[in-house]
Structure formats: C-alpha cells, structure tokens
Amino acid sequence: MVWNLQTLPLKLETPVPSDIAISRSQTPKNIEQLAEEIGILPEELDPYGKKKAKVSLGVLQRLENVKNGKYVVVTAITPTPLGEGKSTTTMGLVQALTAHLHKNSFACVRQPSQGPTFGIKGGAAGGGYAQVIPMEEFNLHLTGDIHAITAANNLLAAAIDARMFHESTQKDDALFNRLCPANKQGQRPLSAVQKRRLKRLGIPEVDDANKLSPEQRIEIGLGPGEKGHARRTQFDITVASEIMAILALTTSLEDMRERISRIVVASDTNGKPVTADDIGVTDALTVLMRDTVRPNLMQTLEGTPVFVHAGPFANIAHGQSSILADKVALKLVGEDGYVITEAGFGADIGMEKFFDIKCRYSGLVPSAVVLVATIRALKMHGGGPPVVAGSPLKHEYLDENIGLVEKGCDSNLRKQIENANKFGVPVIVCVNKFATDTEREMKVVLKKALSYGAKRAVSSSHWSMGGAGAVQLAQAVVDVTTECPSDFKFLYPLKMSLELKIVRIACEIYGADGIELSSEAMEKVKRYEEQGFGELPICMAKTHLSLSHDPTKKGAPKNFTLPIRDIRPSVGAGFVTPLVGEMMMMPGLSTRPCFFDITIDPVTELIDGLF
C-alpha cells in the first residue's frame, strides 16, 4: 500500500547555501504526523520532543505477515579523505523514491559520534538538499542511545574495577560472606547471574550458598584463575565499544542480553575467557540499554522517513546502522517499497562487512548495491595528486582530465564493482555529480561502469537539487531490483578457520597475494579458536583510503601481502577483528577544533557553526 505522505517542497537556491542554513530553512513535520502517514500506530511511537521518536519493535510482530520491501545498500568506491557522499546519496535516493516516484522508501543510517561534530567540520546528516532534519538533533544527543551505551560501558568498567579491588584486598571468607550474604534465616540465596556462573564452572546448582564447599566458594568468590590478574586499560570512544556493535547487530532485547552476557572482559590465568556475565552485570547493562533497541525516527528535507540507529566505528567494528532499524523499515515500506541502508567506508570494507556480518546475523537478503563514485575520487585513483582535507584541490580535480578518470575507472571502480558481484548482488553505479565535472568525463565513467558489470550507471544531482536531482538514480534502483534478481551469497563459510577467512577477504576483496600474521596475531588466532570463537565472522580493521593496507596506494594495488598486527575478539557482538596496522581508539582534537566556531543564540536557541 502506497503511503499517503505529505512531502515537504524544497525551495532550491543557487549557489547552494550551507547545510545548516538549508536544514533550518525547512520546517519538519511533527514526527507524530510522519509516523501516522507511514502506518506506525500511536502506541508504537515514543516521541522525544516533536521532531524525533522511538519506534517500538512491536511493529515487527504486528506486521509479521507483510512481505519485506527491497533491501538496498549504499556503498562507495575507495574515497578521498573528503568523502564521496554516501549519506547524501542515501538521502537523495529516498527523497526521489518517495517524494518524486511515489514509492514507499526508508533511509537507514548511523547516528554520528560527538568527536567529529565538535572536532572537524563534517557529520553524517547528508548535505546540500539531501539531508536528515533537524540537523542539530541528528548531530547532538538524538534520543540518548550513545549516552546509554557510555553509561553501560562505565558500569561495566566500574564492575571490573570493583571486583579486582575487592578480590585483591579481601580474604576468601570475607569475599564469600559479602558476595553471598546471609539473610535473617541464615540462608545465602544466590542471584540468577550467580547461578549461571556456577553452572559454567560445572558446579551443581544450589539455592543456598551455604551448601557450597569452601573450594567451590572460592570458585565463586575468587575464581583461582582470576586471582592477581593484571589488566591494561585505556579509553575508547563510545562508538568504538563492543556494546555499540551489539546494539547494531542485535535482533531483540533478548538477543541483546544474550550478547551482553558473552562480552569477554578478560582471560583468567588459565586462559579461560571471563565474561560480563561472570562478573554479574549482564542484566544491569541490559537495563541501561532497554530503550536503545527501538529505532529512532526522523525525516529527510522532503519529509520522507529516516531511521537513525546505532553508530559503530567502521574500522574496529563493522560500521553499519542497526539490523533492527532495517527490519522494522522493511515491514513498514511493504513488499513494493524500498529500504536504503548505508554501509560505512568504501565497498571493500563497508559492503563486505554488510554482507558477511550484518546480513549473516539478520538473515536479510540484499536486493542491490548502490556504489557511489565521484569524478574527483576516480581522478585520484587514476594517478592524480593527493587530496588533503583543508588544502585547496589541485587543478587536475578542477579541470577536465579524461586520462585520469579512465585510469581511475579501470582500477578502483572496476575492482569494487567486481567485488560486489562476487556476492551475487546487482550493482548500480551512482556518480555523485560536482559542478566541476564535465559531460565527457561523466560519459566515460557511466560507460566504463557498465562494461565492468554494473547493471546501471547514472549521474545524480541530489546535493544541489534534492530528490528531483536523483530521480534517474531512483528509477535505476526500481528497474534493477525488478529486473535483476539477487543471487546473494557470503564470501566465506563460518566453518573455515579464522586464518583462512582472513586470507579469503584479503585476496578476493583487497587483491592481496596473501596475509602475514604477526607472532601475536598467530597466538591469538590459536587462543580464540581454542576458546571456541573460531566460527565467528571476520571484521577487518583496515584503512578505508586504499584497497590495500597502505593509504597512499590508490587505484587497485597488486602484489602485496596484508600484514595482520593483532586480533581482537568481540564475542558479544559476534565477530573477530584482525588489526591491519594501528587503529586510533580515542582520536584527539586538532589545534583549532571546530568548537571555536560553534555558537548558540541563547534566546532563539539557534545553533551556528555545526557545518
């Protein structure tokens, strides 16, 4: 059933004003109106103010007999450091689909992290006339999901610290008395989480801790393997945390609790993993995360629906918005509708993780890939000079240069199209049009894209024209998802060894000749397989600025071996992360962070300087 949705007309200006000026010039619909238009019941909606709301997972049950809509992922060729406009394309595409082609569609994107908002100009709300609004709400607290994750991480850290402190300062008897205090009747009832710990230790369940032998008690109070365990620790930003990855990958509150319980916080001195459940904090963390599982509803500049939900790092984690948002959206749009979901980074990372991790856990079958390219990035891959954020672009990027464009197509664009096709999913190439692009350059790209296996290739002007500028792209998505059935398959089976799974990604997707594990990585591979984590999917932590591990190598590098420095497990989230080089988990601010320019008018409450 096609939505009877009131669209918001755009008043296009030239030159295109700043993102925040455009965002502010549009009055969003009351979020309750939008929810009603797209078939969300009042009892399924929790408004947070008038412009954003949480949507109950009850929608999934109510609409369980509705067939899913088409499921389209937006990814990109290897980007310049300036980004090639995936979010903008995602918004432009849904604006075109719904406001211009009158098809139900939903955009699903990640919630941005606070660091970029206050540190460097940028954000993830899209840009120009293809944005999520209001941009301030999107870029600041939203409905508090990231804050809830921070709170959950803090509680987990406090729980670990407290346990270490109390274990190191108390005798076993005192610990037992405090961990299993006697009630007035002298019994020592165990909490549910303590009973689970007993079970894992192979101790028969008891109702009263008095029935435990002193040896067993020690196992509870102070697992001998945990004694004196030294811990290195560090700050990570919230979006790099495993709990954030869990939110993005979970399929229900129950599944979330299960995943939280499996978070490995340490290894004991016998090499056994110690989990969040072992330190008794599973349910408390789930309590803090209770509201986060509900996707956050916002809207585009043209009044079409957007889910903003979860924001895991695209390097250390899998960089995808949530499975739950996609699932709810697929029901709401219905069989003839479209869910456009964005994958972080370039296709070698974002798309691969989307298929091999996110789709594996969701069970959803993708219908098509929209691969975003820009003439600028293609010229860089064709041998153009380095593109540096904050420095003016060199003339190669401003003047026509067919040679560079062709070489960029023949290397990076070709490889990324071929990669998508390895998963059996049809590809639409979308060239995000800039004012400096020439018609001849554009023709080259569209032609080459088709020759390398894309089903369609279009140029798109959503940044300067909104949905009207992306109608061709939207039509291509409609055509391809109708005409070209997806034959989706994973790149690797889970049963493969960790090492072979890494090899397959490195060779098939990145074009490496093989991999080289450091001795540390080799040890970890062995340990994780022994601990039973060998069948988890792989979440590569690699630079997004090259298909290889070397960010200076553009195009489609060949003849290289991918070095694996270390491996981190995210057992709760459900993947293992090989580190290809150093990853910054707590990025610092520059000398002059953009917070110098962010101002607020305390009377009108208008915020300036966000973009």
Add this chain to the structure above:
Amino acid sequence: MVWNLQTLPLKLETPVPSDIAISRSQTPKNIEQLAEEIGILPEELDPYGKKKAKVSLGVLQRLENVKNGKYVVVTAITPTPLGEGKSTTTMGLVQALTAHLHKNSFACVRQPSQGPTFGIKGGAAGGGYAQVIPMEEFNLHLTGDIHAITAANNLLAAAIDARMFHESTQKDDALFNRLCPANKQGQRPLSAVQKRRLKRLGIPEVDDANKLSPEQRIEIGLGPGEKGHARRTQFDITVASEIMAILALTTSLEDMRERISRIVVASDTNGKPVTADDIGVTDALTVLMRDTVRPNLMQTLEGTPVFVHAGPFANIAHGQSSILADKVALKLVGEDGYVITEAGFGADIGMEKFFDIKCRYSGLVPSAVVLVATIRALKMHGGGPPVVAGSPLKHEYLDENIGLVEKGCDSNLRKQIENANKFGVPVIVCVNKFATDTEREMKVVLKKALSYGAKRAVSSSHWSMGGAGAVQLAQAVVDVTTECPSDFKFLYPLKMSLELKIVRIACEIYGADGIELSSEAMEKVKRYEEQGFGELPICMAKTHLSLSHDPTKKGAPKNFTLPIRDIRPSVGAGFVTPLVGEMMMMPGLSTRPCFFDITIDPVTELIDGLF
C-alpha cells in the same frame, strides 16, 4: 485557579509491598494529559515517551503576571545512614495537598545519580505509597540531562587536553597559523570566542589576526603564563561536576552560557585564572546543554505533578534541584498553590545552602520549612547505639525508649529548628512515622518541637498510606504559610571575607567555637580573593551525619573547632567550597553491588531489583 486534575486512587496493601511493586501497580497518566491539566500548553511540552516530558521555559514569560505560589523547602534533622525520608515526605505532602486538600501543588526534586541505583539499594523516588512514577524512568536515563552534562564535561576535558598537547608540541608560529588560519584572501578572521579572549588580555579587538604583533599572537596562541603548566587530573562522577551545579543554579540559557564561560579550568603561571571561555569552548558546551535547562515533568503515585531537574552532589556542590524547575512550578501552581522543593542532606547543610546559595541566586523567598525527623534518628542523637546500613537495628530502636527520644529532641532537633528560625522562616516539624514508633514517643517529639520554636509539629504516615496519611502535614503547611509570614534573611552578606563567611556558618549553624584553616586553605582564600572570587557564597563540604565535622558525634556537638582542609572554587556555578575533611568524588562499588539483583524480562521489559 484550582486545577481540574484527575487523581489516581491508591489501592493500599498491608504489609506495604516493595517500592517497585507499588510503582508498577499504578498506571501513570499520559504525561500530555497531566500537562494539560496543570495548564501547560501543547507547544510548551516535549514528551520523551509517554510518561515524562520537558517543559519549555516559555511558561515563565507567558505567566509572568501570575503571582508565585507558596515556596516550601523540605529538609531534615541530622539523619542516620539509612535516611529519614525527605523525598518520601516531599511526595506524600504534594499527594495530600493536591489529591486530598485539592490545592495546586508541585514537588521539585533532584535527578538521582547512576551510582547508587546500581551500587546500593536506594534511590530518590520516595518510597512506599509516596513516590514518583514510573520509578525506572526516574532512576535511569530520564531525558538525558545527566548524560548531556557528561558529554559536556568530556568535551571540556578533551579541549583542555588538546590545548596542552598542541601547545607543548608546536612552535608559536605554527600554533598561530593553526589557531588563526588564513582564508583564501589571506585574512585570518577571529571567532567570537577568540575576540573575547583578546579583550580579556587587554589587546584591542581586531578583525584579522594578521594585525596582531608577534607578541600579541603569543598571548593568543600560547599565553606565556600558560606555558608548561602541569596538571593533575582525576575522575569525578558527573553529579559532582561544576556543570551539574550550573544547571541547578542557572536562571536561563543565557545565564547558563555566562556561567559556563566563567568555569575556571586552571591557573596560569602568573596565578591568573584560565576559564572555559579562554580555551574557546563556551558555546560548544552550551550547545550540548541546550535541552537540559527545561525541567522534566513526571507524576506522583496519585497523579500530581513533579519536576525532576538537576542533581548536584550535596557535599562538594549545593545539593539542590534546579532554580528553573522551582520558578516554573511557582507560576504553574499560581498564587494559592504550593511548590514543595527538597534540599539534600540535613538542615545544617541542605537548608543552609538552599537559603544562602539557591535562594540568593533565584531571588525567591521561601515561605516555610518542613523539617523531617524520625523517632529512630532522634534516639540515635539521644545516645542510642550506632545505626549501620546493612546491619539489623538494635533493640533501642525497636522498643519504646522515651529517654533517648527526649535527649535527641533536646539536642539535634532543637538546634535544627533554631537554625531554621535564624533565617526568619517558620518551621513545621514532620515526624515520618514508622511502625515501631509508640504514641508516647510521638507525643514527646511533637511537644518538644513546638517548645523549641516550630510553628506546627505533626506525625505523618504517607509511606504506608500515601497522601491520605499526610493530610495533617498538608494542613499544617497550609495553615503556617497563611498565618505565619516569612521574614527571610540570609545568614551572611556576600561582602564579608571568605574566612568570616565560613566562620559564621561554622559557629551559627554547626555550633563550632571557630574554624582552623590549613596552610593550603589559607593560601587559597588569599588567592581566590585576589582573583576576585571573594564575594561568592560559601558551599560547605561537610559530613551530613553530624552537625560537626566528625560523623560519630551525634546530637548537637559543642566545644569543637571546624578544620578546613582545602578550598575549591566553582566560579561558574558561583560558590566557593571549603572542604571539611576528605570528599570522595568517585565513589566505588561494594563487593556485591546491587546490580547482581537487577534483572530485566526481555519480553515484557519489566525491570526487577531496583529496590
């Protein structure tokens, strides 16, 4: 105008069920209904889900011609470690006023911190049949104010760190180039916050940083006084932060921005204070705090309105809910209505800070004090054995003991009544009734209370009976605020020296003979007066378990000198904090925190174990 408010009837049970069971047994009204009932316009309300909402400060302007209601503060005698029921009394009192006496009334309380919720049994939602509901919402994220403060603190910490790092690793020229980057025309425009810094440095304002001499540039980029400044740092919990105190004391978003700009983050090597504004982060922090200034509306078990807003620590900070919530509530209840606001800790701390700090900044005149006492605490002050959390109460507390009760009245109750009267505000003593209290004991307290200067003294059974149990208390509040005009005065004028202000509090309120400043404290007093902070009010950081600095000294200690170990300034919040002994700014978890017992049913989402 009396509200036409739908009250929620209670189904009283005996024995009184657990707090969470009671909370869950009552279905709260939709928050939009409550808002409408008490005269909040739809455009002034931002619901956060269906049971809590933010209320716009626009109410203050719309109702500026409405006279304020009566303003009543709830405080207590020096408590046992178990607490004497201030929050419970606050809720019972408004339930009685509105649901039983049909007077408009509002309760204003603090938002609880996460530590107690997951660490020790307890919370601040009241208890028994006198509670804020839903209790889970109240105790968990509410509308995210505390999280916003955490985020603002994190940004401030990152800004300080970044500035120190970049100053220590870059030459002056490089710093200048980065802090004042040239645009395409070669000009170096300054941001508003940089211009303010120039002004404070006494450098004439320029539009283009190129016009600054190298010497002046150094002053901007790398104030010579700031060079090489070493910094000690630590974790504080969010509620101990100055930004939390600012939220509680601010009177508008504009005032908040002003206070944030004045936060002192360091002293430079010349002894001059370095502020948040000096490091350029004032507006960015205000942006993060934008939504927090709006009070959060919830309801009591009987459906009457409650504001839950701000939660500064009662030791290091002033421990009061927000001025803004009180102001909005005073307009909403109207001239014949009542705002019941709670002050943290016992009257020697909470009430004194309420009068000398909160009322000084708000300009509001308090109408009456409700002083909560319990027979239990009075027995302790009369010489009963120590009361220890987690240990069973000794028989003195369970059996009638007139002697102990009398001695407790003659010491602590008497002193706290006298203290309240020093401020010219009439006192109502409320004995929060326990099942073990005898009639004879109760009679003693009520009689003694009147003899020491209370205008009324009543016993109250709100915990077991809700508002119906507090009708006598409510009537006493109505009578006293009608019959006994308040002659409110501060304890000290701001013009007094810091030392003399501390002396006055110590001698007049605590009963000390004098104070003794450590050499560090003496130095700080001198420095802060030189820096221009000498006229700030005083926020004593003292144990709440005794009128003196020694928590083991009960009753009304005499013949002691109050030791001042150190002094901390909160220039943005607007007070100076003398530390009387050690303050824990990052309390740890016990061996068996209550998170072991907190569970959630992932299907029904019901949370258990919170109380």
